Amino acid sequence: MIRTKYLYYYLTIDKKNPSMDNLPNLDDLKKDYIRYLLKLTDYNVKETAQILNISLTALYKKLDRYNFRH
Numbered sequence: 800m801i802r803t804k805y806l807y808y809y810l811t812i813d814k815k816n817p818s819m820d821n822l823p824n825l826d827d828l829k830k831d832y833i834r835y836l837l838k839l840t841d842y843n844v845k846e847t848a849q850i851l852n853i854s855l856t857a858l859y860k861k862l863d864r865y866n867f868r869h
Contacts (some may be wrong), residue, residue: 830865833858837867 823831834849840846848858 826865829861833865833867835863 820841836847840850844858845855848855851858
């Protein structure tokens, strides 16, 4: 449900001027989704990792990769 709500709001495309240039790349989607989950979980990294079904180590690596300050 969380992923569905996120994608619904994030991936709205301007119907008047559709363009492939307006679409986010995969790294941007990942970064923004992690940011969204952190806010949703009140910055609880353990809960965020559980939602993503990844280890805490993997989440911390992603946070470093995307330059999140923790």
